[in-house]
Amino acid sequence: MTDVLEIQDLHVSVEGKPILRGVNLLIRRGETHALMGPNGSGKSTLGLVIMGHPNYEVTSGSIKLNGQELLEAGPDERARQGLFMAFQRPVAIPGVKLADFMRHATTNVRNPDRKEGEELIAMREFRKELRSNMDQLKMDHEFARRYVNDGFSGGEMKRAEILQMAMLQPKFAILDETDSGLDADAVRLASQSIAEIGRDKMGLLIITHHDKLLEHNPPEYTHVILGGRIVESGGVELANELYSKGYERIRQQYPDANAVNQSMEEEDASQVLGT
């Protein structure tokens, strides 16, 4: 039976402020979905909530994996059940080598029932696997010895996120702007790698503003989020329309959602400006 990730009528607030206002989404393993929408519409929030970020309060709705409610599960349990997110802004963990970080992570995700302190996966096999994945991503092996995201360039960070996805082999992967900060060649490589690693094997939710990442991953479904709601879903042609023509039609067609989005954007702008 195919694995299914289903989000129903999801409402989410942060510090009492509503951000997601009834999101519905169903992804089957093997499908590729694109999630598009203007800045501040709630794309990253949706990803973070699926992973169980503690700052976001789910006020109603559900997130189910194969019919099982996930809302009570911590991020680590969700990761062990096969969820993954490549972050828009990954954080640095100074002093922790990427290889060590990944060995522990890979061990936990592959042995979901592992108790703390139990043995890690064998070093030799792990290293071999890590290296072959790094080769595929054209990453220098030395990279594994660097501290996680510490001083990484924008492009290096995104590549390291894809590397983690390759090692952890999740059932579902959310890729949050994994193309931002990459130059044209790097985006092509990322797009290719994602296709090789995840396409048909995983359920992919690709958040992007551009077309390049979708080049090798043409989405079966495209969703447009505006003001915290998915206002329209379609096929690959919807994605094509959005990155070539922008969100003007969407904004006009869904004035209520647009008003909500604009007020969130204004609030963000005033916070940035400190007014």
Add this chain to the structure above:
Amino acid sequence: MPEVESALPFTLDGFQQLLDRRGDPDWVVEARREAWAAFEAMEWPSRSSEEWMRTDLRLFHLDRFHLVVNEEPPETPLSVLNQGVDVGGRAVSWNGATHSEWVSEDLAAKGVVFCSLNRAVQEHSELVRPYLMNRAFESRYDRFAALHAAWWNSGSFLYVPRGVVVEQPLHLVSGLSGGADLGHTLVVLDEGAEATVLSESLSPEPKATGLHCGGVELLVGQGANLRFVNLQDWGTGVWHFAQQKALVDRDANLQWTVGALGAKLAKVNQHVELLGRRAECQVNGVMFTEGRQHLAYHTLQHHVSPDCHSDFLYKGALQDQSRIVWRGMIKVDPKAQKTDGYQRNDNLLLSDVARSDSIPGLEIEADDVRCTHGSTSGRVDEELIFYARCRGYTRKEAIRMIVAGFFQQVFDRIPIESVREALGESIARRVRDYE
């Protein structure tokens, strides 16, 4: 005839008995008497002084402790720094008295003197005399220093002659449980000499009590190179007071690693004087506290000569209701031009009620210098925990890893593997879950 075990109180009468039993050379007796007179004339430090305002001594009572002589240790205290290390000599003390000492014949043949300080003042009196509490240790600094100078009864002496390179580390172990340890460490490296000293203090039981009132003197001669490691892992009932001072001469290099893990209350003055031109000193400090531990470190990097480099990095993690006070000072004398001085203290709070005070300071009288300092203090970043959990780490595993990474930045500066491992493992064992 074996002497009977006895416990000497820290009184005039006890002091007299100590002198009678020890039979020190005259110059040592003289120095002890002067220090005892200074002790009697002084008050305990007052909380109104800057150095003690954050460190509460009200529960400390010297009359609760005695110097125990001729007590046999339960067994040789378990040491950790020598794991996997081939040492060239070892001196062990137990509850403030020398327990055992040995040095390899090879080193002795090269003129290296390594033994208990008790033996050193008897058998190498003329060698020890110019140095012992004469150039570095300040016996009148405060009442603890005076007590130490009057009553020291254990400790070690290392002398490395000119140009001699000691490859194998020398190992100092002090054990303490219930007693008083007034051990003194004196290390003298003559011109161009090199050595590594691993010094550890520990208690057989984690909650052991006791008093340590100690002193360390490191005299690093011209062009000499000393690596000194100091691991303090007393039981959590031990009062720890120490004055530790190094003099680094021209073109000499000192690397000093400090691990501060144990004690109920620790008050340490660490003072490095860059005495000769182009002297260098690097200090790597790792502190971990829990329960109600209180750790106060006062460091001073004193640039006396031009072109010297000092680099102090202290990192601390605090659990439960513990507290760390770190006060660092870079002092640059008027003639110490081209000084390059750096000091930094970062603390990680692992609970809501832990508290750290970090007070870096500069006192600069030369005009052509580069001195930088900084300190940070904060909780483990929840975003890092979340990121790791998204990769399958439990919250506890994530915190452990983040704490280990925090300290890794100090460990990266420590070249001795056994030291990195001992510190890393002690810390990993201590980190608990927290909300």
